[in-house]
Amino acid sequence: MDPDGDLNPDTDDLPLRANTNHILVRHYVLDLTVHFDRKVISGSIVLFLEPRLGVRTEAGGSQDGFTSKYKEVDALEDGKKELETTTAKVEKMCGDAESIQSSSLWHTTSGGEFTLVLDCCDLDVSKVEEVDVTSVAPMLSRFPEVPSKKSGDVSRKPQAAFIQNLISMPSSQWRQQHQLFSLCSRAPGAQDGSTLQFHRDRWSLQVRKNGVTSPQEFPCALRICYETKPAGGSVRWTKDQDNRVCVYTAGSPINNRALFPCQEPPVAMSTWQATVRAPSECVVLMSGEEQATVPAEDGDTHFLTWNYYVTMPMPASTFTLAVGHWQQVTAEIPPELEKGVRDGTDCGKTAKLGPEYGQWTEAERVCRLGSSSSEVVKGSPLQTGSRDQTTCVDSAFCYSSLEDEGLSVTDCSGMVDDGISCSHGDYPCRFTERSAWSQRVIPHRVFSPACLLQKAQMGVLKLLPQCLAAAHAVLGVHPFPRLDVLIVPAGFSSLGMASPHIIFLSQSVLSAGSPGSEENLSLCGSRICHEISHSWFGLVIGARDWTEEWISEGFATCLEDIIWAQAQQLSLEEKTEECDLKALLRWRRLSDELQNSKEELQILRPNMEKTGQVSESGSSTVKHALNPEKPFMQVHYLKGYFLLRFLASQVGEQQFIEFFQLFVKKYHGHLILSQDFLQMLLISFPDMERKGLTLSAIYADWLDQPGIPKWLYERSAVWSQARLVEEVKAEVIKWILLSQSHHGKSRKRKRMEPKVNYKELTSDQLVMLLELLLEESELSVASLRALQRTYSLQNQDAEVRHRWCELVVKHAYAQAYGDVEHFLIHDQAMGVYLYGELMVQEDPEQQALARHCLSLVQEEMDQSARRVVEEMVL
Numbered sequence: 001m002d003p004d005g006d007l008n009p010d011t012d013d014l015p016l017r018a019n020t021n022h023i024l025v026r027h028y029v030l031d032l033t034v035h036f037d038r039k040v041i042s043g044s045i046v047l048f049l050e051p052r053l054g055v056r057t058e059a060g061g062s063q064d065g066f067t068s069k070y071k072e073v074d075a076l077e078d079g080k081k082e083l084e085t086t087t088a089k090v091e092k093m094c095g096d097a098e099s100i101q102s103s104s105l106w107h108t109t110s111g112g113e114f115t116l117v118l119d120c121c122d123l124d125v126s127k128v129e130e131v132d133v134t135s136v137a138p139m140l141s142r143f144p145e146v147p148s149k150k151s152g153d154v155s156r157k158p159q160a161a162f163i164q165n166l167i168s169m170p171s172s173q174w175r176q177q178h179q180l181f182s183l184c185s186r187a188p189g190a191q192d193g194s195t196l197q198f199h200r201d202r203w204s205l206q207v208r209k210n211g212v213t214s215p216q217e218f219p220c221a222l223r224i225c226y227e228t229k230p231a232g233g234s235v236r237w238t239k240d241q242d243n244r245v246c247v248y249t250a251g252s253p254i255n256n257r258a259l260f261p262c263q264e265p266p267v268a269m270s271t272w273q274a275t276v277r278a279p280s281e282c283v284v285l286m287s288g289e290e291q292a293t294v295p296a297e298d299g300d301t302h303f304l305t306w307n308y309y310v311t312m313p314m315p316a317s318t319f320t321l322a323v324g325h326w327q328q329v330t331a332e333i334p335p336e337l338e339k340g341v342r343d344g345t346d347c348g349k350t351a352k353l354g355p356e357y358g359q360w361t362e363a364e365r366v367c368r369l370g371s372s373s374s375e376v377v378k379g380s381p382l383q384t385g386s387r388d389q390t391t392c393v394d395s396a397f398c399y400s401s402l403e404d405e406g407l408s409v410t411d412c413s414g415m416v417d418d419g420i421s422c423s424h425g426d427y428p429c430r431f432t433e434r435s436a437w438s439q440r441v442i443p444h445r446v447f448s449p450a451c452l453l454q455k456a457q458m459g460v461l462k463l464l465p466q467c468l469a470a471a472h473a474v475l476g477v478h479p480f481p482r483l484d485v486l487i488v489p490a491g492f493s494s495l496g497m498a499s500p501h502i503i504f505l506s507q508s509v510l511s512a513g514s515p516g517s518e519e520n521l522s523l524c525g526s527r528i529c530h531e532i533s534h535s536w537f538g539l540v541i542g543a544r545d546w547t548e549e550w551i552s553e554g555f556a557t558c559l560e561d562i563i564w565a566q567a568q569q570l571s572l573e574e575k576t577e578e579c580d581l582k583a584l585l586r587w588r589r590l591s592d593e594l595q596n597s598k599e600e601l602q603i604l605r606p607n608m609e610k611t612g613q614v615s616e617s618g619s620s621t622v623k624h625a626l627n628p629e630k631p632f633m634q635v636h637y638l639k640g641y642f643l644l645r646f647l648a649s650q651v652g653e654q655q656f657i658e659f660f661q662l663f664v665k666k667y668h669g670h671l672i673l674s675q676d677f678l679q680m681l682l683i684s685f686p687d688m689e690r691k692g693l694t695l696s697a698i699y700a701d702w703l704d705q706p707g708i709p710k711w712l713y714e715r716s717a718v719w720s721q722a723r724l725v726e727e728v729k730a731e732v733i734k735w736i737l738l739s740q741s742h743h744g745k746s747r748k749r750k751r752m753e754p755k756v757n758y759k760e761l762t763s764d765q766l767v768m769l770l771e772l773l774l775e776e777s778e779l780s781v782a783s784l785r786a787l788q789r790t791y792s793l794q795n796q797d798a799e800v801r802h803r804w805c806e807l808v809v810k811h812a813y814a815q816a817y818g819d820v821e822h823f824l825i826h827d828q829a830m831g832v833y834l835y836g837e838l839m840v841q842e843d844p845e846q847q848a849l850a851r852h853c854l855s856l857v858q859e860e861m862d863q864s865a866r867r868v869v870e871e872m873v874l
Contacts, residue, residue, distance in 0.1 A: 014253060014625035017204040018263035019117045021618035023215040025263050026050050026167045028316075029185035030274040033303070034282075034323050036245045039237040042227035045260045046131060046185040049116075049222065050167055051215035113208045114218055117619070119257040119264035119316075120205035122232035128198040128207050129189035131221035134159050136187050163220035171426045174311050178273055184221060196222070205261045224261050234258035235321070238860050240489045241449040241507065246282075246324025248488060248504070250862065251497045253625050255317040262316035265618060266544055266671050269313035271427075277303045278323045284308075285447065285484050287320035287499035310500060311428050312479075312669070315542065320499035322486055326447040329456045397443030397482060398465070424669025431668055436477045440469040448487035455510040456487050459524040463567070467528045470566035474559065475533070476661055479540035479668065485528075493631065493862035494829050496527050498534035498556075505531070508798040508827045522763045523797040526564045533559035536664055544671035545612045546622045550604045550703075551672065554640015557586075558648075562657065577724050581764050583645065584719040587712065588771060590638040594708060601627065602635050602706035604643075605674060605699065612673050631864050632832055642712050643702045649715075650693060651685045659684055674703060728768045731759055735773060739783035758790055763797050770803035774810060784813045794819050798827050802834070809837045809846060817849055824853040832865050836872045847873075 025047045032043040166184070169177040196219070198207045205224070212218050230237060234257065236250040249256065255264055263270075273291075276284050280302050284295070288308035295304040422429050430436040444464055448456040464485065472478060484502045487510070497504040509524045537559065538552035561582055565575040594602055605611055606623045614620040624630050648656035663680060678698055682689050701709045719725065734756055761769060773779065773787075784807070787793065793804040805823045808816040820838070824831045838850035850873050858866060 012626055013621035013623050015203050016119060016265045016620050016622065017117050018119050018265055018268060019115070019617035019619060020263055020265050020268045021052060021614070021616065022114070023049050023051050023116060023218060024268055025270050025316075026313075027181055027270055028260070028262070028272040028274075029181055030260060030272065030276075031185070032274065033277040034247060034279070034284075036237075036247070036279065039230035039247075040227045041235070041247075041259070044223055044225045047222045047224070047261075048163055048167060048181065048184070049218065049220050050164065051218065051220075053216075112213050113210070114212050114214055116207040116218060116222075117617070118205045118207070118261040119203065119255075120200060120261040121203055121254060122229045122234070122258035123200070123205075123226045123261065124229065125198065125200055125205060125224060125226045125261070127223075127225040128196045128205075129223050130196060130209070130219040131184060131187050131223050132159070132190040133162055133184040133187050133221055136183050160220050171311070171428045174428060178309055181273060185223070187221075189223065190219070203257075226261070228259060232258035233863065236489075236491065236862070238489050238491055240324055240326075241451050242325065244325040244449070246322070246326075246489060248322035248324070248486075249320050250493065251504075253631065253864070256319050259319070259321070260316075262319075264316055265614070265620065266315045266317070266542055266546060267614075267618070269315055269671075271310050271313050272319065273309035274307070276306045276308075276321070276323070277301075278306065280304045281325060282323050283326045283447065285322045285326070285486055285502055287318060287502050289482065289501060312500070312540075313425060313427060314500060314539070318499050318539065320497075320502055320504075322488070322502075322504070325449070326486060327450050327453055329446040329448055329453055329461050331457065331461070397445055398461075422669060423666070427669070429669065430477055430479060430481065431665070433477075436481075439478065440472045441465045442468060442478045442480070442482055444468065444483040444485065446485045446487075452487050452507060452510065459510050459521055460485055460487070460505065460528065463521060463525045463528055466567045467525060467532055467563065470563045471529065471532045471535075471559075473566055474563050474657060474660075475536050475664060479535045483532075489860065490826060490828055491857070491860040491862055491865075492829055493865050496531045498531040498538060500535075500539055503528075503531045506827075506829045508829055511795075512797065512801065513792075513795040520763060520795070520797045523799055525567060526560050529563040529567065530556050530560035533563060536668075540668045541664065542671050544673050545607060546625070547606050548604065548611060548674055549636040550640030550643070551674065551677070553637040554604075554644060557637045557641040558644040559660075577722060578764070580719045580722040581724045581768065583642075584716065584722070584725060585764060585767060585771075586638050586641060587716045587719065589634065590642070591708065593633060593635060593638070594706070597629065597633060597635070599706035600624065601630060601633060602639075603704060604636060604639055605703040608699075608704050628864060628868055632868065639702070642709075643698075646702070646709070646711050646715075647681065650688055650691075651681075655685075674699075724762075724765060725768065727759060728761065728765050728772065731761065731769055732772045734758060735769075735779075735783060735787060736776060738786065739776075739778065739780040742780040742782045761791070763800055766791060766793075766796060766800045767803055770800065770807055774803065774807055779807070779811050781811075781813065781815075784808070784811060785815065788816060794822075798823075798830055801827070802830050805831075805834055806837060809834070809841065812841070812843055812846070814845065817845075821849060821853055824850075825857055828857060828861060828865065832868055835869045839872055 027048040029046040029048075030043065031045070032041050034041055163184075166177065166180055196207055196209050198205060200206070207222065209217075209219060228235065233252045233254045234249060235247055237245070237247050240246045249259065252258070256262060257264055262268075272288070274286060274288070276286070277298050278284050280297075282304075284304075284306035286306075286308040288310045291307035291309060295306045297303075298305045422432060446456055446461045446464065448460075464483075468478070468483070480501050482501055486502065486504055487507055488504045490507055492504065492506050495506045495509055505527065509527045511520045511524070513520060533556045534552065537555035541551075543549065543551040561579050565578060570578065600606065601624060607613070644656075651659070659681060662684070663677065666680070667676065675695065678695055682693075682695060701711075738756060787807075788804070791800075793800060796804070801819065801823055804816075805820045807813070808820055820834070824834060835850050835854065838846045841847075854869060854873050858870075861869070
């Protein structure tokens with residue numbers, strides 16, 4: 001029997017099974033241990049639940065057609081496995097598992113009992129138990145309205161009342177609330193004689209309690225003991241650029257359900273706190289705030305304990321974890337490390353550090369960011385591990401006033417004077433803090449493997465404060481109070497990923513030149529701005545329906561240009577010219593993608609009028625989420641970006657930015673649909689509707705149809721005549737003439753050719769140059785050699801080098817095959833389809849190169865990318 005029934009992972013949608021209309025998780029407490037030897041994360045998670053009002057399961061009925069829609073399920077877990085843990089506490093709690101019924105028995109003997117459904121896959125669950133929070137006596141005195149636990153009184157009412165009071169504590173008492181959550185999470189299992197039964201199929205974990213028929217009667221606190229699987233889809237076990245083990249959440253299409261059982265639908269917004277134990281030489285980074293400046297030693301083990309938390313309710317998909325031998329990037333690279341990073345491309349060797357590595361002076365640790373005035377807000381220095389280990393983390397955060405940078409500041413005084421009245425639920429919101437409005441640069445840290453420290457210093461650490469200040473100038477208050485940036489392993493599948501408090505960046509955004517080079521930072525700066533903008537669009541304002549990815553990615557792509565221009569302090573003319581060039585490059589990319597993809601993947605609102613709708617229980621599906629082509633498509637980035645440019649052209653650029661600020665003010669802390677943004681825009685600019693630009697017209701032209709809207713065709717013709725583009729066209733003619741001049745000429749006559757003066761081009765202009773040259777059917781070897789030498793193409797940013805590699809492959813320029821190999825190994829996030837170009841030429845040497853590169857990186861590649869490449873190459 002097929003365990004997945006009629007769900008085809010190659011073509012079908014991703015099910016979100018959690019019954020969020022019946023019951024919601026309001027807070028998670030995770031207690032996890034990282035085992036690199038077994039490639040698993042083990043421990044427990046405690047869920048604090050709140051029932052939705054007025055929901056009762058009819059006797060004999062199923063949850064949302066649960067038994068009919070997903071009839072064929074995985075073989076049942078036997079439920080008797082005991083988790084291997086490093087602490088006696090978790091071992092005691094999770095040691096005894098309840099028996100799980102057979103599949104047929106589970107579905108036929110429910111007797112109308114209520115079922116909690118959690119999104120879950122690739123997890124070994126050993127036990128699910130109700131937590132007896134009333135057994136923690138010291139807590140009860142803090143809530144006089146909760147009756148004290150009397151001898152023999154194990155009724156559920158005191159427990160439910162206590163949990164509901166705990167969940168609804170005001171945000172001003174969040175510290176006390178988290179302490180109580182933590183105490184509750186360590187309480188023993190309920191001893192009332194009743195049992196919790198649980199069952200796991202491919203996509204969910206289902207829990208029942210005998211005799212409980214409604215969410216209101218269901219336990220309000222559950223502990224689930226489990227461990228992940230080495231091949232689980234939510235985390236990547238790999239090695240970093242120093243060839244040292246690490247693990248991180250990789251932004252999988254299945255999100256975090258293979259890391260912990262959770263409610264995946266975006267509407268299930270919750271807070272969390274986590275304790276993570278990891279080997280003492282490792283650093284743990286998470287999408288939360290650190291509870292302490294120094295991790296605690298975990299008894300006599302060789303582990304340290306790290307604690308993080310969040311106070312803003314967020315979807316479970318935003319939870320992010322990275323554990324590895326990361327180093328903090330500082331303004332000065334210590335001599336012990338500098339030897340190991342002098343050649344930034346040699347990232348397979350780990351620098352050997354002396355014992356004095358963790359003993360730098362305060363002056364050596366101060367972050368001098370660019371030319372700005374800055375200071376370090378610092379806790380105790382932390383050296384993890386023993387003296388001969390190579391990982392050291394400083395808890396210092398960098399601040400920068402940037403007073404000498406001259407960046408303009410958004411006048412948000414009106415928002416402060418208004419005393420923003422937030423419409424979201426109660427949480428400690430920075431939009432209401434007067435001090436947050438003037439904080440242009442939030443505290444930040446940068447981490448990377450040792451071999452990339454200098455490149456990360458010259459790129460990310462230098463650019464980050466000015467990008468943060470520019471984002472503040474454009475959008476106002478930073479939604480989150482701090483930021484970490486991590487350079488992730490080479491197998492990371494995209495250029496970046498933003499989560500609350502942390503950004504993952506691919507090594508491809510770093511300069512390809514020498515480690516000390518400050519050139520070619522455009523890709524790094526623009527990508528930083530893209531990920532920072534997700535703090536506003538994607539995180540503090542999120543899509544209520546995950547199929548509307550354009551709400552996150554289209555907005556971030558649009559804001560990336562605005563914020564990066566602000567960071568560079570470009571004049572209005574310079575900004576317009578640069579944005580028009582980028583628009584033309586994106587138009588060409590989108591046009592090419594739409595010509596080579598299925599129409600159903602080109603629609604920004606695939607659920608159309610049903611967008612945002614869920615079943616009676618709250619379950620739904622994410623359309624096309626499991627399609628293997630989807631992760632490599634950019635239509636939601638590009639078509640969404642062009643929709644926003646179209647709207648800006650109707651109201652004016654500056655007015656559109658000001659509207660962004662108003663929209664953030666109103667909708668921060670909320671999940672939205674396309675209509676929320678568009679309706680507010682049409683109301684704010686009534687002239688648009690009088691010109692015939694209605695909500696239905698925008699849906700029809702941009703969101704509900706494949707292909708390219710008429711406006712975009714017309715506008716692309718204007719962009720193609722922009723000054724920066726015309727400069728490139730002039731250079732293209734020179735290169736074509738040079739190539740033609742070599743045909744039929746002797747070597748002697750070639751040496752007598754007059755020298756051609758080529759114009760210096762920006763990175764984006766170089767991309768355009770190479771794209772236009774790709775349209776030529778022939779280019780001589782001599783012209784390709786001159787092209788490479790003139791622009792030092794091997795040292796340009798990854799976007800330029802990608803086009804160069806395409807040119808090398810098309811014209812079989814064997815002398816530069818080393819550039820192609822380097823790109824496929826070190827720029828895996830961008831090289832997927834380059835394998836296809838190597839194979840389609842049917843050149844034995846090129847096909848051998850593709851197979852060779854795949855063999856070198858196969859084990860570290862992202863799973864989706866690996867599957868796509870293997871289909872092309874093998």
